[in-house]
Amino acid sequence: MNIIIRLIPFVLFLLLGVLLYRGLSLDPQSMPSALIGKSFPQFTLTSLEDESQQVTKADFKPGIKLVNVWATWCPSCKVEHPFLVKLAKDDRFSLYGINYKDNRADANQWLKYYQNPYQFSIFDDIGKLGLDLGVYGAPETFVIDHHGVIRKRFAGVLEPRVWQRQFLPLINTIEDEMVKGE
Amino acid sequence: MKTNSLVNILAKNLKALMVLLSSAMIVFATFTISAGPIDTYKFPDEVTKKRFSELTYELRCPKCQNQNLADSNSPIAQDLRKEVYDMLLDGRSDSEIMDYMVQRYGEFVLYRPRVSSITYILWFGPIVFILIGGFVVFLLTRRKDTEPEHLSAEQKQQLKSILKD
Numbered sequence: 001m002n003i004i005i006r007l008i009p010f011v012l013f014l015l016l017g018v019l020l021y022r023g024l025s026l027d028p029q030s031m032p033s034a035l036i037g038k039s040f041p042q043f044t045l046t047s048l049e050d051e052s053q054q055v056t057k058a059d060f061k062p063g064i065k066l067v068n069v070w071a072t073w074c075p076s077c078k079v080e081h082p083f084l085v086k087l088a089k090d091d092r093f094s095l096y097g098i099n100y101k102d103n104r105a106d107a108n109q110w111l112k113y114y115q116n117p118y119q120f121s122i123f124d125d126i127g128k129l130g131l132d133l134g135v136y137g138a139p140e141t142f143v144i145d146h147h148g149v150i151r152k153r154f155a156g157v158l159e160p161r162v163w164q165r166q167f168l169p170l171i172n173t174i175e176d177e178m179v180k181g182e
Numbered sequence: 183m184k185t186n187s188l189v190n191i192l193a194k195n196l197k198a199l200m201v202l203l204s205s206a207m208i209v210f211a212t213f214t215i216s217a218g219p220i221d222t223y224k225f226p227d228e229v230t231k232k233r234f235s236e237l238t239y240e241l242r243c244p245k246c247q248n249q250n251l252a253d254s255n256s257p258i259a260q261d262l263r264k265e266v267y268d269m270l271l272d273g274r275s276d277s278e279i280m281d282y283m284v285q286r287y288g289e290f291v292l293y294r295p296r297v298s299s300i301t302y303i304l305w306f307g308p309i310v311f312i313l314i315g316g317f318v319v320f321l322l323t324r325r326k327d328t329e330p331e332h333l334s335a336e337q338k339q340q341l342k343s344i345l346k347d
Binding site for chain 2: 002005016033034035132134
């Protein structure tokens, strides 16, 4: 009995130690978005290509949508751009851009020069939509399902390995849901 | 007489030097204290100003994770400070502003996590640990206290005689 009582603090200490040790190997940068499972925020902004054209959520096509936050000031965006151009050929989803806190002329120049993978880009120069999406940098990519609900947020460079591991399975899941009529 | 005045002058200058040095140090210290990002926000009153500094102190920068909004110079922290400022002038309450940030950036942005079912361990764990530890110590020490009672009359006598010396 005495031994058991003596061992209680030691066992608790070990448990706490294991817990904290596991915490050391967690990636503090990987934060799930607070918006997962919520519907994509409302916005009324202009399209990047045409200053006079207003775009809203209603302009998204039905089905699965990928929304990519980008800017010309962001070096990683340049890295992921060729991959986005490749992705744009996939017809399982439609790709949209949010041009985040950027200059319109520079951004249009960039799309001309590096090809435009987006159906359209939303021009968010003051970062209002970015704020509503919980964006804290660029590039970031969101997956929106057929109900307009945010299913995933990925911060960082989109590249084939991330795509294979994290995005494709999710797109398959959403497609299954669409078939089932959920 | 001459040497005496020289010493006097030196002493006076020394005093001036000391004053100069210490004031330089004070100025330097004030600069280092206000070395954080400088925004030129104007506040209608002292209360709003205080609320702003409290909120930006308690909200964490999503990008630079070990800094609060008040400390960080990253673009997102600047934006969020602006947002906090706008909401304050808009007459929103502190908890509304906190909610606004949590809705967008998650519980993560709060340096002081809210008490909820997920954070019970965080909030009450240490108290539970201390209670368990205290209880165990109490149990173990109480047993030890009873041991000296087992001395026989002869042993007690012996102990007394030893303690007398």
